[in-house]
Amino acid sequence: MKRAVIILALAAAAPLFAQASETWLGLAPCELCLWQRWPYWAAAGLAALALLLPRQGGILLILAGLAALASGFLGGFHLGVEQGFWPS
Incomplete structure (x- = not known):
């Protein structure tokens, strides 16, 4: 139960922090930035479940x-895209 709360909090914090950076600092996300948020929301949802x-709970936390x-x-x-190692 404690693990689920920690995972839920951390998984939700990452995309929320990114959204706050956009809103308050005026940073514009690229397409990959937006794609990178979806797995965090999935992790938060699975932890909530x-x-x-x-x-x-065990299998849901593994997922x-x-x-x-x-x-x-x-x-x-x-x-890698940002550093020019490969194209997006």
Whole structure:
């Protein structure tokens, strides 16, 4: 249960921080920035489900971790595009 709360908070914090940066700092996101947020929302949703369905919590948290890992892979690809290692 505690893990689900932590994962939910961290997974939701990342895209919310990005949105705040856009709103308050005037930063414009690129398409990859927007794509990178979807796995975070999926992880947050799965963690919320783990709180609501404790019997399935283990598998839901594993899926949430995989969603966060997917965002990490997207982030690595995004970094490569920004550094000019490959085209988007």
